[in-house]
Each structure stands twice: as C-alpha cells, then as structure tokens.
Amino acid sequence: MAFEGLADRLQNTIQRIKGKGKVTEQDVKEMTREVRLALLEADVNFKVVKQFINKIKERAVGQEIMESLTPGQQVIKVVKEELTNLMGGEQSKIAVADRPPxxxxxxxxxxxxxxxxxxxxxxxxxxxxxxxxxxxxxxxxxxxxxxxxxxxxxxxxxxxxxxxxxxxxxxxxxxxxxxxxxxxxxxxxxxxxxxxxxxxxxxxxxxxxxxxxxxxxxxxxxxxxxxxxxxxxxxxxxxxxxxxxxxxxxxxxxxxxxxxxxxxxxxxxxxxxxxxxxxxxxxxxxxxxxxxxxxxxxGDVLSLIEKAQENVDEKRAKELEEKMRSASFTFDDFLEQMGQVRNMGPLEDLLGMLPGANKMKGMKNLQIDEKQLSHVEAIIQSMTKKERVDPSIINASRKKRIAQGSGRNVAEVNRLLKQFNEMKKMMKQMTNMQKGKKGKGFKFPFM
Missing domain, CATH: 3.40.50.300 (P-loop containing nucleotide triphosphate hydrolases)
Structure with a gap:
C-alpha cells in the first residue's frame, strides 16, 4: 500500500491517544512530536510539516476538545481533517470546456x-x-x-x-x-x-x-x-x-x-x-x-464499493450468493467469483480498504501471492465440466490427471478440494444459524 511506513507510524501514534478519557497538553505535545518525525521520515517538505503540526497543536489543545466526552477521538478527528486539508481538502475534478473538445x-x-x-x-x-x-x-x-x-x-x-x-x-x-x-x-x-x-x-x-x-x-x-x-x-x-x-x-x-x-x-x-x-x-x-x-x-469503504460496482455484476452476485446458501455452488461459480474479485485489484489493497483491517491478527504482514490464485485457476480449468459440478466423483486417478493437466501436484489438488468442501459447509452452517438453528463451529478455509 502507498504510504505504508507513514501509515504505520501515524497509526501507532494516534492509537496511544485514541482511548484516553482525558487529554493533556503534554499528551498532544508527545503525539505531535511523533507525527512530525513520521512526516519528515516520509520525505514531506519540512516547511509543510511545521505548518501542519502548528495547526494540529492549535486545534487539539482548544477548550472544545479538552472538555469533550471523547477527547482522544476528537484529537484523531483533528489529525484526519488537517491531513485531508493538506492533500487538497476535496476531490478536484477535470475542468470541462464550454464548447468541446x-x-x-x-x-x-x-x-x-x-x-x-x-x-x-x-x-x-x-x-x-x-x-x-x-x-x-x-x-x-x-x-x-x-x-x-x-x-x-x-x-x-x-x-x-x-x-x-x-x-x-x-x-x-x-x-x-x-x-x-x-x-x-x-x-x-x-x-x-x-x-x-x-x-x-x-x-x-x-x-x-x-x-x-x-x-x-x-x-x-x-x-x-x-x-x-x-x-x-x-x-x-x-x-x-x-x-x-x-x-x-x-x-x-x-x-x-x-x-x-x-x-x-x-x-x-x-x-x-x-x-x-x-x-x-x-x-x-x-x-x-x-x-x-x-x-x-x-479504511476506505467508498472506494471499495465503487470498485465492486464497476467490476461485479450485481444480479450475478445475488445468484452466486443464493447458490452458496443452498450448497449448489460449483467450481465454475467459484472461478467466476474469483475472477470478479481479482478484477478489482490486488487483494491486499482491497483488504487494506476495510476499516481496522490493519489491526486484525495476521493482516499486518499479509501478502496474497497472485501465483497461488493462478495455480487454483489452473487446477479448476483442468477439471471436466462434470467434475466442476460434482467434485465428489474426483477419485485418485482423476486427481492425478487434473494435477498433470494443471502442472501442479496431487497434494495441491487435494488441498483445493478440501477447502472447497469446507467453504460449502461453512455457508450451509451460516444459513442454518440465520434460520435460528444451531450450527457447529466452523473454520475458515485458507486460514
């Protein structure tokens, strides 16, 4: 992700002040010192850094924030607003000529x-x-x-x-x-x-x-x-x-x-x-x-929604969801859904748009290998139409043929079949839970 080093430093800094019930001038001073160092390390112009820090100090030690019920959250709001202003405040669109072109x-x-x-x-x-x-x-x-x-x-x-x-x-x-x-x-x-x-x-x-x-x-x-x-x-x-x-x-x-x-x-x-x-x-x-x-x-939920709207067929997505719920989801459906998600961009970037995703366990160093996804596609494409619809017919000899056709090994074919079955079970359990039935605990595939 862009700004990775800067983002890490700033997030760690504001996290320390986030939950505070009371924020003192010393707290603000320590926070702005860390923010200043983070910006300078990110190669931000030193004059720009000075002006930015002065604005935060001026607003963060004001009476309105100090007496707020959630002063820590208010300080973070100030940092976000000033960071937004620093980059232009709002989106600047292309000026359109009165007469084309x-x-x-x-x-x-x-x-x-x-x-x-x-x-x-x-x-x-x-x-x-x-x-x-x-x-x-x-x-x-x-x-x-x-x-x-x-x-x-x-x-x-x-x-x-x-x-x-x-x-x-x-x-x-x-x-x-x-x-x-x-x-x-x-x-x-x-x-x-x-x-x-x-x-x-x-x-x-x-x-x-x-x-x-x-x-x-x-x-x-x-x-x-x-x-x-x-x-x-x-x-x-x-x-x-x-x-x-x-x-x-x-x-x-x-x-x-x-x-x-x-x-x-x-x-x-x-x-x-x-x-x-x-x-x-x-x-x-x-x-x-x-x-x-x-x-x-x-996070950046708005951009994530826009990417989804551009790359995912809403009608088809509802059909696939219904298939998953009824456990009639096939490998062809899986391949189609994976293609739509990949069209939205690198998966780690999409996950980075989710609020708080950076704090989830294992997300910090998560790197999704596009080659692995290509391997999955190759394995599925090496299956016959009948095998994609009904994976239960895939016996040892079929697995060997699929492995050879995809350039992978039988262990990878077995792993994909197992994960696919687990995913179908998981969706069925989630449907049962929504209907008020007790479903057994499940484990997410690929984790």
Whole structure:
C-alpha cells in the first residue's frame, strides 16, 4: 500500500491517544512530536510539516476538545481533517470546456510514466464518463513515445493523432484539435515531450503549445517514488506553465508518500489522479479525505464499493450468493467469483480498504501471492465440466490427471478440494444459524 511506513507510524501514534478519557497538553505535545518525525521520515517538505503540526497543536489543545466526552477521538478527528486539508481538502475534478473538445496537456519529465498515464486517463474518461477522447502524439523527439502511444491506442481501441517527427508539436496539437472537432471527440489529450531534467528548451516548447491551443487543463505527471524531487519538479513546471493539476504515478509502490502530502501545499495545485498499478485501468481519481482515512487506518469503504460496482455484476452476485446458501455452488461459480474479485485489484489493497483491517491478527504482514490464485485457476480449468459440478466423483486417478493437466501436484489438488468442501459447509452452517438453528463451529478455509 502507498504510504505504508507513514501509515504505520501515524497509526501507532494516534492509537496511544485514541482511548484516553482525558487529554493533556503534554499528551498532544508527545503525539505531535511523533507525527512530525513520521512526516519528515516520509520525505514531506519540512516547511509543510511545521505548518501542519502548528495547526494540529492549535486545534487539539482548544477548550472544545479538552472538555469533550471523547477527547482522544476528537484529537484523531483533528489529525484526519488537517491531513485531508493538506492533500487538497476535496476531490478536484477535470475542468470541462464550454464548447468541446476539452483539451488536456500532459507534461512531465522522462520516466515519470507520462505516455502510459495519457492512455490510462483516456480509458478512465471513456469507461467512467462515457467520453470519446482523441490521443495526440506530440513528442517528436522520441519515436518510441509515438509508437508507445499508438500501441496503447490499439489496446484501448481508441484513435491516436500523429504527424510523425518532422512536424512541430504546436502544429500537431492545432491539427489534432481541428480533427477532434470534425470527428466529434469531446476530449483531446496531448502527450508532450519530456526531458531527463527541466530545461529552457522544454519549457519554451510547452509554453508555445499552451499559448496556441489554450488547454483547459495542464496535468503534470510526477513519479511519487522520487519523493522530495517530485515536489521540486512540480514547483519548476508550475512557475513556467501554471499547471492546473498533478497526476501521481507509482503510488502503489514502496513509496514514503511525501510527494503527495507536499505538492498541494507547496504549489497550491491539486492532485487530480493517482496511478495505482501497471494496468491501463489502474488510474484513480484522487480523494484527499479517503486517502487520509487509509493513512490513519480508518479504511476506505467508498472506494471499495465503487470498485465492486464497476467490476461485479450485481444480479450475478445475488445468484452466486443464493447458490452458496443452498450448497449448489460449483467450481465454475467459484472461478467466476474469483475472477470478479481479482478484477478489482490486488487483494491486499482491497483488504487494506476495510476499516481496522490493519489491526486484525495476521493482516499486518499479509501478502496474497497472485501465483497461488493462478495455480487454483489452473487446477479448476483442468477439471471436466462434470467434475466442476460434482467434485465428489474426483477419485485418485482423476486427481492425478487434473494435477498433470494443471502442472501442479496431487497434494495441491487435494488441498483445493478440501477447502472447497469446507467453504460449502461453512455457508450451509451460516444459513442454518440465520434460520435460528444451531450450527457447529466452523473454520475458515485458507486460514
């Protein structure tokens, strides 16, 4: 999870003050010292840390909190609110042009993931807002960037406008917008050139594109794993271009999170989106309040619900639930359900969105091996249709055949069959308990 180190430190700190019936100024002082260290270790800008801590101190020692019936909880509420404000307060949405197309310029240094993010953004706009974007290859210095965007366009079945490497980026952008108007595209997303470092030639070119096409949004793509350097890059681009939003990439990596917590405060530019993985679907709108909740271990149920709504067929889910309750759940159903859950993202990330999940026994170091899930799929797919519906017919020779077909061993086949039977028993017992019958205690499979 993003902010893992910061989240651990902050959660341990606020846990000590959470249940206190009375909170003294000394308690607040000790807590803010720990919070300060946690933020500095996460590579948050030291000026930002100072302002943040002063705001918490000012609010946490107020009369309203000190005299509250639950002062510990109130202090945590203050920390969450200030953390939310630090990251922008509320979600910042894309500015839409009065007359289409809405033009978005994507800018940033090489290696930040700008071209891939351009494809991800187009995919998100089409999938979630039913938009019709046109991608524009305006990086004439790197033929590989043009090829990459064209490849992404093919994967997404989305048009890419390109005039090769001999035409100026300004002319490419102008002609792309004319084509977008003619073909009724409501968004134009321009993938501009990057450099290894900020330089005057790059900024001059980007300024010319900006003055010519007058974009509705200028998104700076920055690599969250570069820490404080990401903030410095954001400052440089903002001074020259007046960027309107930031897209943080690799926020799912082993990052200390300082960039996300500093950029809004330093540049007064909102974080609009966050890249949470390598797939073209792994771009999310950035919600400061939800991120603050996740950092403080309060979960992110709203995002979890949204992922479920996007990836799970509600009607089919009810049918599967009924099958589980009636013990008619088959391996085909199991395979389908597993596929829907996997489409929602890495399972440890989904579990991390549950409130208090970080405090559950065994959750702290839980890592779900995707390979193991693939092994389970391979075993099920090696079964015949009849075996998937009625696993009781799977005898020793059938197990041997299934193991060979899936590239696994018989012990793994036995383990899966046992766990599947336990799960069916568990669901039956839960149904009996709901009907008021006494069910025997059961043990969760896979645990």
């Amino acid at each position: 809405t033009v978005i310029m994507m800018v940033g240094l090489q290696g930040a993931g700008k071209t891939t993010t351009t494809g991800k953004l187009a995919n998100l706009l089409r999938k979630k807002q039913n938009r019709n974007p046109l991608l524009v290859a305006a990086d004439i210095y790197r033929p590989a960037a043009i090829n990459q965007l064209q490849t992404l366009g093919k994967q997404l079945n989305m048009p890419v406008f390109s005039l090769g490497t001999e035409v100026s980026p300004v002319e490419i952008a102008n002609q792309a917008i004319e084509q977008a108007k003619a073909e009724h595209h409501d968004y134009v997303i321009i993938d501009t050139a990057g450099r290894l470092h900020v330089d005057s030639d790059l900024m001059e070119e980007l300024t010319q594109i900006k003055e010519n096409v007058k974009p509705d949004e200028i998104f700076l793509v920055v690599d969250a794993m570069t820490g404080q350097d990401a903030v410095n890059v954001a400052e440089s681009f903002n001074e020259q271009l007046d960027i309107t939003g930031v897209v943080l990439t690799k926020l799912d990596g082993d990052t200390r999170g300082g960039a996300a917590l500093s950029i809004k405060a330093v540049t007064d530019t909102p974080i609009k989106f966050a890249g949470m993985g390598e797939k073209l679907t792994d771009l999310e709108a950035f919600h400061p309040e939800r991120m603050a909740s996740r950092i403080l271990g309060m």
